[in-house]
Amino acid sequence: MVGQRQFDEKQTLDRVLETFWNKGYGATSMQDLATATGVQRGSLYNAYRDKETLFLRAFQGYADQFLADAVDALAHPDAEQALRRFFDFTITSMTAGTPTRGCLTTKTATDERADGERIQAALRSLLDNLERVLQERLSLEDATARLVIPPAEAARVVITMTRGTVVMERVYQDPDRLRGTAGSLISALLAPVPVRSGPGT
Amino acid sequence: MVGQRQFDEKQTLDRVLETFWNKGYGATSMQDLATATGVQRGSLYNAYRDKETLFLRAFQGYADQFLADAVDALAHPDAEQALRRFFDFTITSMTAGTPTRGCLTTKTATDERADGERIQAALRSLLDNLERVLQERLSLEDATARLVIPPAEAARVVITMTRGTVVMERVYQDPDRLRGTAGSLISALLAPVPVRSGPGT
DNA sequence: TCCATTTTTGACAACACCGTCAAGCTATGC
DNA sequence: GCATAGCTTGACGGTGTTGTCAAAAATGGA
Numbered sequence: 279m280v281g282q283r284q285f286d287e288k289q290t291l292d293r294v295l296e297t298f299w300n301k302g303y304g305a306t307s308m309q310d311l312a313t314a315t316g317v318q319r320g321s322l323y324n325a326y327r328d329k330e331t332l333f334l335r336a337f338q339g340y341a342d343q344f345l346a347d348a349v350d351a352l353a354h355p356d357a358e359q360a361l362r363r364f365f366d367f368t369i370t371s372m373t374a375g376t377p378t379r380g381c382l383t384t385k386t387a388t389d390e391r392a393d394g395e396r397i398q399a400a401l402r403s404l405l406d407n408l409e410r411v412l413q414e415r416l417s418l419e420d421a422t423a424r425l426v427i428p429p430a431e432a433a434r435v436v437i438t439m440t441r442g443t444v445v446m447e448r449v450y451q452d453p454d455r456l457r458g459t460a461g462s463l464i465s466a467l468l469a470p471v472p473v474r475s476g477p478g479t
Numbered sequence: 480m481v482g483q484r485q486f487d488e489k490q491t492l493d494r495v496l497e498t499f500w501n502k503g504y505g506a507t508s509m510q511d512l513a514t515a516t517g518v519q520r521g522s523l524y525n526a527y528r529d530k531e532t533l534f535l536r537a538f539q540g541y542a543d544q545f546l547a548d549a550v551d552a553l554a555h556p557d558a559e560q561a562l563r564r565f566f567d568f569t570i571t572s573m574t575a576g577t578p579t580r581g582c583l584t585t586k587t588a589t590d591e592r593a594d595g596e597r598i599q600a601a602l603r604s605l606l607d608n609l610e611r612v613l614q615e616r617l618s619l620e621d622a623t624a625r626l627v628i629p630p631a632e633a634a635r636v637v638i639t640m641t642r643g644t645v646v647m648e649r650v651y652q653d654p655d656r657l658r659g660t661a662g663s664l665i666s667a668l669l670a671p672v673p674v675r676s677g678p679g680t
Numbered sequence: 681t682c683c684a685t686t687t688t689t690g691a692c693a694a695c696a697c698c699g700t701c702a703a704g705c706t707a708t709g710c
Numbered sequence: 711g712c713a714t715a716g717c718t719t720g721a722c723g724g725t726g727t728t729g730t731c732a733a734a735a736a737t738g739g740a
Binding site: 301302304305380384385387388389390391398401402405426427431432434435437438439440441442443444445446448449450458459462463465466467 | 503589590591599627632633635639646647659660664666667
Binding site: 484518519520521522525526 | 716717719
């Protein structure tokens, strides 16, 4: 292999992701990415064809990590705790940085200039996967025993709610408020732990 | 008064609003607004100082109307129907147009280029007002009788949820799905109508 | 050592954007 | 009818953006 790539691809994609995350897809220029990565604009074009393709590369890494972290958060034996950890994870993620960076998926979804079909598909894919793992967790018996609506519906409500918290974060910049609202939703979704009067069914 | 304004201000602001709504704040240029309104760019600068001020003017009209429509939707004697109408109104609003225009408030909130303090304040104001009218409605007795969480918390959950549906609309473009998710949330928030065994308290 | 291949680099064309400004126009009030 | 204040118009400077390209540099293999 001659004429090897002279920049660290992983590190570059990390910084590209960070830049897109902070500034949003539409507002990020190739020059911004060049500056952030230390890789010349021309090299980025050469390596990734265009801005959209570069975004998709970076987004893929983000999506994989996000999904894995979500699965981790949900892996708690108590359904209520699992949900709380799930919301906590998303809120912590979106409120990192100064100023807070928000949620890359949501920012991109609402960015009029991120209207490429491939980008839309990538967003759908991530949300579909999140809904799937959430539904799987909520289908475990400890969850179904307390859920006041079917797991599939609850999963969709929770996913939609996380998207909502992202928007509220943008407006109010108050993580505690978000956690409070998430807690309220959890209270509504889960009935109180049934008092067991014996080793019944 | 000499040298009168030569364009219809109301019509102009309507078209400005429409353009911002369709394209988003950041992606709308003054030239776009000039083209959409038929008013020259220079005239717009002369009349409204700059893009942000022009946006605020147009947004004020939008916010007033939105709030009034929300109050209308909530003015139903049955709490469940009131909530359903509320969600229905927001979903209908955001799915109008082709392609669907989404929600102006949410698009603006997540637009990195709409970071002016006045814009942020305008967004907060609208959401605060919405939360207030929602809380008032949910504090009526027919609602409190069925709500599984306090009215203030429920109002915040519902507002956050509407923001979430906006994002989901961007990604999936499926109004029925949104209505379904809203319905699921309503089911969770409201306990079944209590069976009255008599004219008790 | 030298060649072939890929990357890097800096410059380029074309376009869009913002905000300003001087000159021209218009309508009101005298 | 005319002066004048305010609106309109078109052009300008400066900046930023995207994507391309030819020339230079780097590198592994023959």
